[in-house]
Amino acid sequence: MANSATNHTVPNTPLLPGDTWLLNWGRFLLGGALALGLLVTVYLTALAPDLLPALPILLLAGLAGWWLFTHPLANLFVVLCAFVLVASHEEGIQATEALYALYFLAFLGHWVVVHLFMRKDHVIRTREDQALILFLAFMTLSIPLTLVFGGSLKGALTEWLAYMLLGLYFPVRAAVQSSRRGVMVVLVGVAFVGFFVLIRNALNFQEIIVDATAPWQVARGRVITNSALILVPSFIALGLFLAARTVRELALWFGFFMMFVAGLLLTQSRGYWLAFAVGAFVIFLLVGAPSRRRLLWSGIVSLLGVVSVAYILFPDAFLLMATGMINRLFSIGSAISTDPSMVNRYLESQAAMEHVKSNPILGHGMGTPFRFYDITWEYSMNRAFIHNGYVSLLFKFGLWGTGLVLFFLGAIFVRSTQSFRRKLGSRTHQAMALGVAGCLAAFSILTITSNPFYLKDTLFILGVLSGIGGGAWALRMDS
Numbered sequence: 001m002a003n004s005a006t007n008h009t010v011p012n013t014p015l016l017p018g019d020t021w022l023l024n025w026g027r028f029l030l031g032g033a034l035a036l037g038l039l040v041t042v043y044l045t046a047l048a049p050d051l052l053p054a055l056p057i058l059l060l061a062g063l064a065g066w067w068l069f070t071h072p073l074a075n076l077f078v079v080l081c082a083f084v085l086v087a088s089h090e091e092g093i094q095a096t097e098a099l100y101a102l103y104f105l106a107f108l109g110h111w112v113v114v115h116l117f118m119r120k121d122h123v124i125r126t127r128e129d130q131a132l133i134l135f136l137a138f139m140t141l142s143i144p145l146t147l148v149f150g151g152s153l154k155g156a157l158t159e160w161l162a163y164m165l166l167g168l169y170f171p172v173r174a175a176v177q178s179s180r181r182g183v184m185v186v187l188v189g190v191a192f193v194g195f196f197v198l199i200r201n202a203l204n205f206q207e208i209i210v211d212a213t214a215p216w217q218v219a220r221g222r223v224i225t226n227s228a229l230i231l232v233p234s235f236i237a238l239g240l241f242l243a244a245r246t247v248r249e250l251a252l253w254f255g256f257f258m259m260f261v262a263g264l265l266l267t268q269s270r271g272y273w274l275a276f277a278v279g280a281f282v283i284f285l286l287v288g289a290p291s292r293r294r295l296l297w298s299g300i301v302s303l304l305g306v307v308s309v310a311y312i313l314f315p316d317a318f319l320l321m322a323t324g325m326i327n328r329l330f331s332i333g334s335a336i337s338t339d340p341s342m343v344n345r346y347l348e349s350q351a352a353m354e355h356v357k358s359n360p361i362l363g364h365g366m367g368t369p370f371r372f373y374d375i376t377w378e379y380s381m382n383r384a385f386i387h388n389g390y391v392s393l394l395f396k397f398g399l400w401g402t403g404l405v406l407f408f409l410g411a412i413f414v415r416s417t418q419s420f421r422r423k424l425g426s427r428t429h430q431a432m433a434l435g436v437a438g439c440l441a442a443f444s445i446l447t448i449t450s451n452p453f454y455l456k457d458t459l460f461i462l463g464v465l466s467g468i469g470g471g472a473w474a475l476r477m478d479s
Contacts, residue, residue, distance in 0.1 A: 080189030145365030155367025176471025279442030
């Protein structure tokens with residue numbers, strides 16, 4: 001069964017005679033859009049001759065877009081990799097963010113039309129599929145609540161675009177389920193995003209060390225941007241490492257695992273460290289005795305390897321960094337009551353829960369601020385961001401939204417553990433399912449202090465991660 005699932009292809013339902021009009025109109029509209037775009041480009045170039053050198057680029061971009069939308073896996077790969085252009089957090093909506101949002105929505109809309117209406121694929125197959133569809137629909141319909149409670153419509157639109165990234169679940173699941181090539185497209189896409197963030201954060205950390213004027217600046221230096229985009233590939237690499245059988249596979253996946261773990265260490269985030277430990281412990285419980293031994297020695301070797309390389313490359317800075325990391329590690333237990341930032345997050349959650357009690361069923365909508373006294377800045381402020389992800393869901397979407405999201409992610413966790421234990425699909429599918437289970441367990445802890453249901457990078461990677469777990473489980477349904 002494992003070998004056959006490796007090259008498994010999802011059967012496509014042929015077009016029915018009554019669907020021919022949809023296909024013809026779809027081709028007509030796509031062709032008309034391309035022709036209109038070309039005419040507008042030529043017209044604008046004629047009005048502004050300075051744009052003439054850009055005309056070939058615009059024409060090639062249009063042809064590239066046409067090619068991508070006729071090659072689904074290539075289109076998905078570009079959607080995944082292009083996210084690095086908008087991964088960083090900046091104030092307001094940047095031009096690149098607007099362009100990526102338009103491209104993503106076009107990609108998702110095209111995928112839905114092709115699979116749901118033209119090919120008549122059975123897209124909504126499980127209860128978790130239904131839960132996600134209901135959440136995305138009700139989340140969209142909840143936008144008027146933002147106006148009712150005095151929120152920002154611009155903020156609501158920004159959050160809506162971020163939540164729509166969860167829709168990546170469906171195309172990623174289909175790719176993982178369809179063929180080995182689809183699996184590789186998703187794996188390489190996730191790895192590319194992870195390596196991009198890893199290299200960028202390493203360069204930023206180097207800049208911190210170079211610009212430091214006091215030892216404490218090195219000891220407390222940290223790069224936490226897009227940490228979730230490093231956390232996920234670290235668990236996927238760990239799952240593939242535990243499933244490896246040859247020396248080459250062991251060396252490859254262990255090397256990837258070490259690099260991503262090093263990236264997590266540079267975050268100096270106690271929440272991410274604790275979350276990774278919880279996820280690794282869940283994986284330890286799921287695997288057998290040989291894999292447990294491999295997990296233990298790999299953890300020891302990776303830690304010693306990272307420490308040795310760092311000490312050789314920059315000994316003085318490493319000692320300061322190690323001192324800061326050890327201090328943060330041993331402060332995990334007391335941080336809840338002594339760390340001002342942790343205490344402030346607790347007070348923030350308490351203030352938000354008071355608002356939740358006033359409308360617990362529907363919530364207050366996206367982009368709606370609430371007021372609380374910030375002890376770190378020592379003044380009262382209004383803001384829509386809540387560090388506790390569970391409280392954030394309750395505040396924005398009430399019990400219905402919180403229940404749907406937690407059911408969806410919980411179901412994916414259960415499906416992933418079952419896929420691994422029942423050895424569904426190839427070794428790669430099983431390894432990916434194991435990584436998904438560990439990563440979702442880590443997110444369950446991380447959500448308490450670092451809200452993954454607000455920023456676009458965490459919602460993006462949650463959509464991809466869920467799609468991987470759903471794709472591994474879909475192999476059982478087809479078999």
